[in-house]
Amino acid sequence: MSVAKRRLSPEESRAMALAAARDLLIEAGPQAVTLKAVASRIGRTHANLLHHFGSASGLQKALAEYLGAQVCGTIAQAILKSRTGEGTVRDIVDLTFDAFDKEGAGALSSWMLLTGNEDALDPIVDAIHELVDDIGEGGHEDREMHQDTLALVLMALGDALIGERLAGSLELPRHAARDMAERQLEHALERWKQEHNC
Amino acid sequence: MSVAKRRLSPEESRAMALAAARDLLIEAGPQAVTLKAVASRIGRTHANLLHHFGSASGLQKALAEYLGAQVCGTIAQAILKSRTGEGTVRDIVDLTFDAFDKEGAGALSSWMLLTGNEDALDPIVDAIHELVDDIGEGGHEDREMHQDTLALVLMALGDALIGERLAGSLELPRHAARDMAERQLEHALERWKQEHNC
DNA sequence: TTTGCAACTGACATTTATGTAAGCAACCCT
DNA sequence: AGGGTTGCTTACATAAATGTCAGTTGCAAA
Incomplete structure (x- = not known):
């Protein structure tokens, strides 16, 4: 009766679990991101997840890192486009909004904060910080740019x-x-260009 | 050994429970807002809360109404000041921010949304809506004002x-x-005054 | 004083999430 | 092929949250 199940590598297993957890979160x-629910999505048992992540909070922490990296990567891509002149201000706005909305970073962030598990949020904050430093063309940090990003x-x-x-x-x-954010960001960029030329 | 306990009226009991729940939430x-935790704060049992609120989600819904009314009241007060020339734009900003931060409306809102219990959020959304209609001096609704409030x-x-x-x-x-919000709101108000005079 | 309503409690039962331990079995290496 | 490593599962244990219910008792009204 038992169907022969392929054994996955730890990396495969973790990746599948994190993807399932992310979908469930969104x-x-x-x-809804419980050991049982995530496990059932990938056809495993909850004990399996404990085996790979050590504990429930271990899974959450891994999920935070995963989403942080994903969000950071997505936005970094937009920055590159923006620099080569391909992207618009609206693209940056859309990507940032999507990162929190469709990619679940917002849900995770607030959850972490509300449950007091603030450490798990570090990777996401770090990713955003890194991104902002990058926006400042060449890594130089600009106070007003920081404010606008905030x-x-x-x-x-x-x-x-x-x-x-x-x-x-x-x-x-x-x-x-998004329209409001775009408008405000464009104002900020105009001001920045003017001051930069002086 | 048993200390004689005063019996409270349903209104008193509900009020004490909601205050305790609010503190716990913040x-x-x-x-942390569980029946047991809230009950122990007011020297009662969790069965008592079930007696008064029917269920755990009943308590949450009552809490949402309670916070919505509180937030709405606080901000409405600032609007009055603003109209008589006493209050500044910064006052409105501070009150809005405090409502979500110190008064716990933010924590409750996000929690409700994240757990899928969106109905319980209605009172808060209604309160905000009411407030915004009120800002438009005399109840007339202004599209740009709505955008800025959003x-x-x-x-x-x-x-x-x-x-x-x-x-x-x-x-x-x-x-x-808050500085950013204040700046943006002042810009909006200036624009609004200009258009209104034309 | 008595009587009835209802606030309140204690002792259940149930569900769900997390965690542990022992054993099965798939895969790699020799 | 055989054996060790380890992914994976089953079975059990535990804790916390919610909910039910019978019964107790404060309190007000008759």
């Missing part, structure tokens, strides 16, 4: 959580928050 | 969750997000 929220990220996180709901209540289109 | 996060609320929520952490990572002062 679809049903952080509370505003952008905060709006992206807020939008991922209650954006759809609040926009609906205010009778605004879903993309209203 | 201090230790949504996951941006303000999203930043306030984001700031309540990762503001402190992110600002630290970017080497910005804790109030950086």
Whole structure:
């Protein structure tokens, strides 16, 4: 009766588990990311996940790293485009918003914070920090640029959580928050260019 | 040995429970708001809370209403001041940010959303909506005003969750997000005044 | 004083998440 | 082929949260 199951390498197993955990997080929220639920998605048992990640919080920490790296990579890609002139300000806005919304970083971040498990958030914060340093063309850090990035990220996180709901209540289109962020970021870039030329 | 315990009215009991739940929410996060924990704070048993609120989600829903009313009341107060010329733009910003940060509305909102219990969020969304309609001096709804309010609320929520952490990572002062929000809101108000005079 | 309503409790039962330990079995190496 | 390593599972243990229910008792009204 038992179907012969292929044995996976630790790396394969961890990767499958993290992908499943990520999907579960985005679809049903952080509370749905339990050992049992994740395991059943990849056709394994919850004891299997304990075997690979040591504990439930071990899985969460790994998930945070995974999402942090993913988000960082996605945005870094946009930065490259932006530098070569291909990308627009809107692209950066969209990518940042998507990172928190569709990619689940927002859900994970808030969950980590709300449960007091702040350490697990470090990788994501680090990824954002790295990204910001990178935006400052050549790694130089600019105070105003930091402020604008702070505003952008905060709006992206807020939008991922209650954006759809609040926009609906205010009778605004879903993309209203992105429009606002784009407008503000363009103002900031204009100011920056002017000051840079002086 | 048993200390004679005073019997409370349902209103008293509910009020004490909600206050305790709110404190617990702000201090230790949504996951700490359990029947047992809340009950022990007010010297009662968890069965008592079930008696008054029907279920755990009943308590959560009541808490959402309670916080929504509180937040709405606090901000409405600032609006009044603002109208009489006493309050500044910064006051509105501070109150909005505090509502989500210190008053726990942010923690509750995100928790509700993340756990899929979106209905319980309705009262808070309604409160914000009501507030925004009120800002538009006389109840008339203004599209740009709505957009600016959306941006303000999203930043306030984001700031309540990762503001402190992110600002630290970017080497910005804790109030950086509020500064940004204030600047943007003042720009918006200036534009609004110009258009209104034309 | 008595009586009835309901606030309140204690002792259950249930469900769910996490964790442990022992053993099975697939895969690699010799 | 044979044996050791280890991915993986089954079975069990534990703790916490929610919920049920019968029963107790404070309190107000008759």
